[in-house]
Amino acid sequence: MSENTAQRAQIIDGIVARLSGTPGPLLPILHAVQDALGYIPADAVARIAQGLNLSRAEVHGVVSFYHHFRHHAPGRHVVQVCRAEACQAVQCTKTEAHAKQCLGIDYGGTSADGRFTLEAAYCLGNCAAGPSVMVGEKLYGRVTPERLDQVLADWSQR
Numbered sequence: 001m002s003e004n005t006a007q008r009a010q011i012i013d014g015i016v017a018r019l020s021g022t023p024g025p026l027l028p029i030l031h032a033v034q035d036a037l038g039y040i041p042a043d044a045v046a047r048i049a050q051g052l053n054l055s056r057a058e059v060h061g062v063v064s065f066y067h068h069f070r071h072h073a074p075g076r077h078v079v080q081v082c083r084a085e086a087c088q089a090v091q092c093t094k095t096e097a098h099a100k101q102c103l104g105i106d107y108g109g110t111s112a113d114g115r116f117t118l119e120a121a122y123c124l125g126n127c128a129a130g131p132s133v134m135v136g137e138k139l140y141g142r143v144t145p146e147r148l149d150q151v152l153a154d155w156s157q158r
């Protein structure tokens, strides 16, 4: 077991130990693992299943069901483009197409330089000021393609 794998296992096991006694612990555990590691690694599924006395298939099924959970480590910054109704009404599809073109990736992909992962979101709680985009924890409103260029240029420096 490499050091990174060992550290990761320790983190996962710690989360399982901390949350396994709570009601309906699977989703809180998965959220905590993704918050800690950025994604749900394959070995986490086995460790969580063992910790909760579930089958791997049950845990894997939940991970696969929710778009929110990533199967691979994300790039340095996660860019979420809102595709929900209010943003669609103000042409978020143009922002979305521009994001895909600029980064050279589709949703779920990571740019070749490893800097950005692009994800779809379904309401970022900023409906009055769409199209909405979130990078990391920072929310942007009225993100036209031109504004997106500025946002990505700013995050490219980080």
Ligand code: FES
Pocket (backbone or CB within 6 Å): 082, 083, 084, 085, 086, 087, 088, 122, 123, 124, 125, 126, 127, 130, 132
């Ligand atoms: S619909 Fe896009 S932020 Fe709510």
